Each structure stands twice: as C-alpha cells, then as structure tokens.
Amino acid sequence: MNSDLLVAFLEFPRARLLGTLETIEKSGQDVGRVLAWRPGPGRAHIAWQAMHCAATHDRYLNVRIFGGNPRDEVLVNNFAGGSTPSDQNVPSLEQIRRKLAETFEPLKAYLRSLAPEDLQRMVGPAGQQRTVIEVCQIMAWHESHHQGQMHLTWNLYRAAHGG
Numbered sequence: 001m002n003s004d005l006l007v008a009f010l011e012f013p014r015a016r017l018l019g020t021l022e023t024i025e026k027s028g029q030d031v032g033r034v035l036a037w038r039p040g041p042g043r044a045h046i047a048w049q050a051m052h053c054a055a056t057h058d059r060y061l062n063v064r065i066f067g068g069n070p071r072d073e074v075l076v077n078n079f080a081g082g083s084t085p086s087d088q089n090v091p092s093l094e095q096i097r098r099k100l101a102e103t104f105e106p107l108k109a110y111l112r113s114l115a116p117e118d119l120q121r122m123v124g125p126a127g128q129q130r131t132v133i134e135v136c137q138i139m140a141w142h143e144s145h146h147q148g149q150m151h152l153t154w155n156l157y158r159a160a161h162g163g
Helices: 003-025 031-036 046-065 073-079 093-112 116-120 132-161
Strands: none
Touching (some): 003 132, 031 046, 031 093, 046 132
C-alpha cells in the first residue's frame, strides 16, 4: 500500500460528509436550525458530528501519530470525546468547513510525505499501538460512521419539519 491510496481512502468519506453539508446548505431550510437540531435529548446535532470528525483528525495526527498535543486543544476538548456532546456550542457551516479543512490537510500532507515502509510504523500510546495504515483505516471508518449519523439526523429533521 502507498500513501496516495491511503489519502484516497480518507477522501471518499470526507467528500460524502461535505456533500451532506452542501445538501443542507442548498435545501432552503434554516441552516443554523438544521445544524443545531437534535434527534433526541442529549443526542448529537449535525454540527457536533462534523466537528467531532475534525477534532478526531487533530487528535489522531498530533497526539496518536506525533505523540504531542492537539493543534487545537479547544476543538479537541469540545468535540473529540464520545458521541454525547459535552459542548452546547453550535458552530456555523463556515466554521465547520474551516475546521474540517484545517485538520484534514495536515493529515494528508503528512501521509503523502511517508515512504511505503513508514506506513507500517507503530504509533499511539503503549498498549494501543497500531500501524499508520490501521490508524487510517480507523479514521476512514470513523468519518463514514459519523457522516451516516449526520445523514440520518438530516432525514429525521426533514421528517419532523417538512422538506
């Protein structure tokens, strides 16, 4: 496997996630209201799901792979943990897109800098180490999972509010 292929695997779910945001934007609905809507008490809204993906990319690259601190500690603290939002902030579509790009572009650049043998390097904390390839597999699955939750929440919103 090479790094260009890993990047392509990560770009597919990202395109789907961005497509969901674009569909919401073009829907004629109040975008802020859609992004903030929760399918049930304490459940995640669409904005949280998207920001969670951005926070996870920051955490995986800067903490798990590089062994340092998150680049954006506020983002990671507010959106990285679990699937029950701890932050009541509802970012705008512009803020979401900016954070998604800010955390995805450095990951792609890092992966493209690696030689094929570097992709087998073990990263992460002791007892939870994985190869760089496995980390990318997890991140592709993770983003696909949350994009699916965003899509479901969008469908539930439309069912509840028309559209």
